[in-house]
Amino acid sequence: MRIIVIGGLGNFGARICQRLAQVPGLQVIAASRRPHHSVHRFESGVTLATVALDIFAADFQARLVAAAPELVIHCAGPFQGQDYRVALATCAAGAHYLDLADGRDFVAHFAAQVDAAAKAAGVLAVSGASSVPGLSSAVVDQLGQSLARIDAIGTVIAPGQQAARGVATIQAVFGYAGQAFARWNGGRWARQYGWQDIRRFSFAGLAPRWGAACDVPDLALFPERYPSVRDVEFHAALELTVQHVALWVAAALARLGIRLPMARWGAGLDRLSALVLDRFGSDVGGMRVQVSGLRADGAARCLTWELTAPAGHGPQIPCMAAVLLACKLARGELALRGGRTCMGLLTLKEFDAEFQRWNIQTQITEQAR
Incomplete structure (x- = not known):
């Protein structure tokens, strides 16, 4: 071929x-x-x-x-x-x-x-x-086999700071800052903002990290693919807290009408990160997909699939x-x-x-x- x-x-x-x-x-x-x-x-x-x-x-x-x-x-x-x-x-x-x-x-x-x-x-x-959604949907399909009803799906991707980053990826990820998007929450569409809703997440093989909301295809596709689901969310968990603070501030300013050209600055910010910040991070990344729901016997269960990628292999x-x-x-x-x-x-x-x-x-x- x-x-x-x-x-x-x-x-x-x-x-x-x-x-x-x-x-x-x-x-x-x-x-x-x-x-x-x-x-x-x-x-x-x-x-x-x-x-x-x-x-x-x-x-x-x-x-x-x-x-x-x-x-x-x-x-x-x-x-x-x-x-x-x-x-x-x-x-x-x-x-x-x-x-x-x-x-x-x-x-x-x-x-x-x-x-x-x-x-x-x-x-x-x-x-x-x-x-997303290629791997994430395969995970949900697998975990969902143990449940009679899927109620909630949460995905977190945690890249290693030292792993290779493409400029296009940086532009896309930073471009979410402050952008409003719809998320399926409580069985209805609710408004969420990129790089807001910051939470602390734990991962197998990684130190706990902060994660912030980002817009991805799963948020639109999963409510239709899994009709019983009432909550679908996605977060990106960068390794260094200072990056989350900067992106949260940029998102907050955007919501106030002060929109910084984060996507246009992608290449420069990537170079700055490589020169200044990468030394404080690692080359280990991770991903987590969590599916909650009911078993056939009515028991409420939460199944979590986790991935740990060492040696800068996360971009694979x-x-x-x-x-x-x-x-x-x-x-x-x-x-x-x-x-x-x-x-x-x-x-x-x-x-x-x-x-x-x-x-x-x-x-x-x-x-x-």
């Missing part, structure tokens, strides 16, 4: 390129707006061909069609504010499509915008093949769903066609081999609620 990874030299795209290059039968090409050479050699020693593709160029679709992909993996975020030109161009090229989108509206509206084109082309187009996690789906498509194991979000396509067990590859530890605990 011929795979083109758009943003293939970036933080997540490069990881996907190098991982898929190890799979027999896959021809992986790294696409970038301005590749310096026709061949790129990664620090790992993996060497791949490159192609120049700018998703905002007027001739993007024509150039993508000419590149003759069988699968396109879109990693060029941030996805907040993007349209569906890459997915539609991929359908025009007759290729399958995956993306790592974490933008709530982008993922939630993807099927409505892309399904018809994907079905007409006879391809599968999937949005959100990342930590958002890449796993796309890697697994690419391999399934190459093996002819996905007969579905059309546009959809990345839910119900992967089981939690299918992630196990990738977790083991990066020495990522997981565990599930259960307690009375």
Whole structure:
């Protein structure tokens, strides 16, 4: 299978390129707006061909069609504010499509915008093949098997301060500061604000951290996928308290009408963090998904799945769903066609081999609620 990874030299795209290059039968090409050479050699020693593709160029679709992909993996975020030109161009090229989108509206509206084109082309187009909702929904599906009714779902992602960060990710995360969004709370939609609702969270293998509310696709998708659920929440738990304080202040100012250009400052803030703050943090990250509800016997239970990623391997996690789906498509194991979000396509067990590859530890605990 011929795979083109758009943003293939970036933080997540490069990881996907190098991982898929190890799979027999896959021809992986790294696409970038301005590749310096026709061949790129990664620090790992993996060497791949490159192609120049700018998703905002007027001739993007024509150039993508000419590149003759069988699968396109879109990693060029941030996805907040993007349209569906890459997915539609991929359908025009007759290729399958995956993306790592974490933008709530982008993922939630993807099927409505892309399904018809994907079905007409006879391809599968999937949005959100990342930590959310790709991995998070697989976890909830697994935990939910022990419950007759799901009442609440809470997800927390805790990146290691020293783990590699992409500028697009920084722009997206910081861009949430002070932004209002809807959260399913108490069986109804309530307003919440980005980088507010700060709480203290504990994790297996990590010191306790503060976490703040962020807007992700799960908040829109889970109330429909799990009809009994009454509360769905998501928090991001940065390692250093000073960062939470700064983002909380920026969010508070935004709510007062003083909006700082946090997203535009993303690259500069990332460099500042690397120079000044990284030394005070670690390279260990984590993720936690907690599902509460009732068992068939009426007992109220809380099940918690936790992940600990050592040695700076946390950024591999958002890449796993796309890697697994690419391999399934190459093996002819996905007969579905059309546009959809990345839910119900992967089981939690299918992630196990990738977790083991990066020495990522997981565990599930259960307690009375």
